[in-house]
Amino acid sequence: MVILKPGQALSLWHKAMLAQVHDDAPDLTTRQMAILLTIYLDPPPHTVRGLAAHLNVTKPVITRALDTMGILGFVRRRRDERDRRNVLIQRTVQGSEYLENLGILISQEAGKVT
Amino acid sequence: MVILKPGQALSLWHKAMLAQVHDDAPDLTTRQMAILLTIYLDPPPHTVRGLAAHLNVTKPVITRALDTMGILGFVRRRRDERDRRNVLIQRTVQGSEYLENLGILISQEAGKVT
DNA sequence: CTTTCTTATTACGGAGCCGTAATTATTTTC
């Protein structure tokens, strides 16, 4: 359990957002970030339908986010051979690195919060 | 000082993003959020030029963000009477409430991070 | 007081995301 008072939380959020803005890395939309983190932190398999239900958004939102993040190299699609209607979304090395850096960045900023 | 390991940071970020997506509240872009937090957490006065320099973005970005967040009622513009070229950006009750809720939300999610 | 500088805004063409509805491909049901 992490103890973080509301004021500290805002301060951390502020620093993290500023770092994101200054950073060269592409900054994803809130939805894209939520999707990416779900793919990487929740256990697979991940499908378009499952992600849409989990985030409570429509499926085209997921499809488009996967298009964008696929171009960035953060995720990869693969057909489910057992039911070829499904698309299984998979992690990539680049996506892992991106999120790893993000985690380190937030962690560092947390250390600066008084 | 807040201790938050990279893995915990990602988990917190995930939960906060998910909560934001589920929430009815309008979700701002990364830049808008960074601007809003700077206005509320850094000491005034805040000007378009100052914010642009602080975030390292062009001035139209600030102007547009202020337009959008002004419509949402989160910030207010006021002419600087001492130098009428300047616009002073001010906080509002609604903006305070929005950020207060955000702080509480993140704080609560932090408590759930193992 | 006219020129120059500074601050902020608007204009404009381009790009991305949104939600709804239509489309394609595959599986299940009868």
Next chain:
DNA sequence: GAAAATAATTACGGCTCCGTAATAAGAAAG
């Protein structure tokens, strides 16, 4: 095996954001 159901994508019109360049208003310098 034809019809219905399911999964994902594409199409479309609308809205917002972007960066650059032009504009408007005010202050400072000469």
